[in-house]
Amino acid sequence: MDLTVREEFYKLHANLCKALADPKRLLLINALRDDPRTVTDLAQFLGMSQSNVSQHLGVLRERGVVSATRNGNNVFYALQNRKVVQAIDLLREVMAEQLAARNTIHQAASSAP
Helix, strand or coil, X not given: CCHHHHHHHHHHHHHHHHHHCCXXXXXXXXXXXXXXXXXXXXXXXXXXXXXXXXXXXXXXXXXXXXXXXXXXXXXXEEECCCHXXXXXXXXXXXXXXXXXXXXXXXXXXXXXX
């Protein structure tokens, strides 16, 4: 891979990871897992303010994670690529394994004489 292309690829990778590095944005992605939703619907569903939801959706949209489609007076947000959900699910599996390993270590340490 050409050096310029490689640098651009890793820059895009880092920007996507930054978009995913916020708990509220992860909640939004998860809320969009099955169906497109409006800002109002997302705010009610997640118990967040509409302005906060809009701000986070702006970041996700800028980074290519979500897209917006106007339908009459409503704007529906949807995942641009379902593979993002698969990647997040895979990361959750890794975290679950790490937590299980930590619990095993803690249990072994607490039962040691």
